[in-house]
Each structure stands twice: as structure tokens, then as C-alpha cells.
Amino acid sequence: xxxxxxxxxxxxxxxxxxxxxxxxxxxxxxxxxxxxxxxxxxxxxxxxxxxxxxxxxxxxxxxxxxxxxxxxxxxxxxxxxxxxxxxxxxxxxxxxxxxxxxxxxxxxxxxxxx
Amino acid sequence: xxxxxxxxxxxxxxxxxxxxxxxxxxxxxxxxxxxxxxxxxxxxxxxxxxxxxxxxxxxxxxxxxxxxxxxxxxxxxxxxxxxxxxxxxxxxxxxxxxxxxxxxxxxxxxxxx
Numbered sequence: 237x238x239x240x241x242x243x244x245x246x247x248x249x250x251x252x253x254x255x256x257x258x259x260x261x262x263x264x265x266x267x268x269x270x271x272x273x274x275x276x277x278x279x280x281x282x283x284x285x286x287x288x289x290x291x292x293x294x295x296x297x298x299x300x301x302x303x304x305x306x307x308x309x310x311x312x313x314x315x316x317x318x319x320x321x322x323x324x325x326x327x328x329x330x331x332x333x334x335x336x337x338x339x340x341x342x343x344x345x346x347x348x349x350x
Numbered sequence: 351x352x353x354x355x356x357x358x359x360x361x362x363x364x365x366x367x368x369x370x371x372x373x374x375x376x377x378x379x380x381x382x383x384x385x386x387x388x389x390x391x392x393x394x395x396x397x398x399x400x401x402x403x404x405x406x407x408x409x410x411x412x413x414x415x416x417x418x419x420x421x422x423x424x425x426x427x428x429x430x431x432x433x434x435x436x437x438x439x440x441x442x443x444x445x446x447x448x449x450x451x452x453x454x455x456x457x458x459x460x461x462x463x
Binding site: 269271276277278279281284286292294326333334335336338339340341342343344 | 356380381383391392393394395398438440441442443448449450451452453454455456458
């Protein structure tokens with residue numbers, strides 16, 4: 237079955253610590269995305285990548301970093317510079333970028349501060 | 351900046367009643383997409399509308415795209431408890447140097463049995 241796998245499902249971060257959220261897709265999609273969702277709110281775009289070895293900042297990129305070394309993988313690092321990281325993080329992919337194609341989402345990672 | 355606005359934010363209905371959520375964009379959209387997120391789950395794609403005035407149906411769900419391609423609606427006839435969740439519209443708006451899917455804030459539907 238094709239899909240998107242996010243891990244871990246739950247993650248706890250200590251003060252001053254960087255943590256990395258994993259996202260892998262086997263849908264052969266070119267574009268991948270990271271969103272942040274706060275309770276009762278919509279999705280806000282953190283970073284996106286339309287092709288391997290290229291990525292762009294979204295609306296709330298400060299305190300986050302990404303890499304796209306392989307088509308299948310788009311890990312997100314939440315750095316210590318992100319002062320309010322507690323949220324639900326969703327990874328998505330689509331065949332092409334620029335909002336022309338439907339996005340497929342992973343099950344998400346819930347990040348909390350210890 | 352460019353936005354996608356969605357109303358209402360919350361809606362409680364009795365099972366069997368109808369439900370409608372509305373989506374408005376500050377700019378013309380090339381397409382509009384609708385997603386459903388069940389409580390504790392992730393958004394799942396429902397449908398994409400592309401043409402001006404387009405109407406699409408999925409069983410009890412009816413989706414419309416406005417003539418000016420700046421607004422859209424989702425109507426559910428005779429709601430069931432399985433309809434519970436948050437419904438998001440999304441359209442491609444400018445994000446930096448490119449266009450990316452921008453999501454509305456969603457309408458959270460509660461269906462009372």
C-alpha cells in the first residue's frame with residue numbers, strides 16, 4: 237500500500253534540545269510539505285519541497301529546518317530556537333506542487349515540551 | 351495578505367439535519383480542494399473543483415465552486431454521526447515566490463445523536 241509514514245507518533249522535547257521528525261513517502265510524489273496544527277486551528281505551512289535537493293520556507297519557518305536529499309524523505313528538525321513547539325505536525329505529499337494536486341497526509345507527530 | 355476564510359468555525363447539528371460550510375478567498379483560485387479531518391486523525395482529501403460554477407456530489411455531500419472562482423461551499427444532507435470532524439477548504443495562494451495550498455481555518459462539525 238502506498239502512503240506516507242511519519243515517526244514517531246509522540247515526541248517530547250527538553251528545553252534547548254533539537255528534535256527531528258521523520259517523514260517517508262512511497263507514492264513517488266515530487267512535492268512534500270510540513271504543516272503545523274495547533275488545537276482547534278487550521279494548518280500552517282512550515283516548509284515545502286517541490287523537488288529533491290530544493291526546499292522553500294512557508295509561512296512559519298522560523299525555528300525549523302528541513303532537508304530533501306532523497307525523493308522519498310523530508311525530515312523536519314524543530315530547533316531550540318522554536319520557543320513554542322508544542323503542536324501536531326503533519327507531513328504531506330503531492331504529485332506536483334503549487335497547489336494544483338491533492339495532498340496526501342501522514343498520521344502526524346504530536347510534539348510536547350517536557 | 352492572501353487568505354482563505356471559512357465559516358462557521360463550529361457547527362452543532364442534530365443527526366438528520368443538514369449542514370453547510372462556506373469558504374471565501376481574497377483572490378481568484380485556479381482550483382479549490384476540500385478535506386475532512388476526523389478527531390485525532392489527519393486531513394483526508396475529499397474533492398477538487400476546477401471549473402467556474404462547478405457542482406460535484408459524493409453521496410450526501412454536495413460541493414460548489416462559485417462563478418467567480420473565489421468562493422465555495424460544502425453541503426451535507428441529513429447528517430450522520432459518521433460526518434463528525436473538521437472540514438477544511440484549501441486553495442493555491444501566493445507563498446513567497448510560488449503558489450502553495452493555503453488552508454482555511456476549518457469548520458468543526460458535531461452531530462448530536
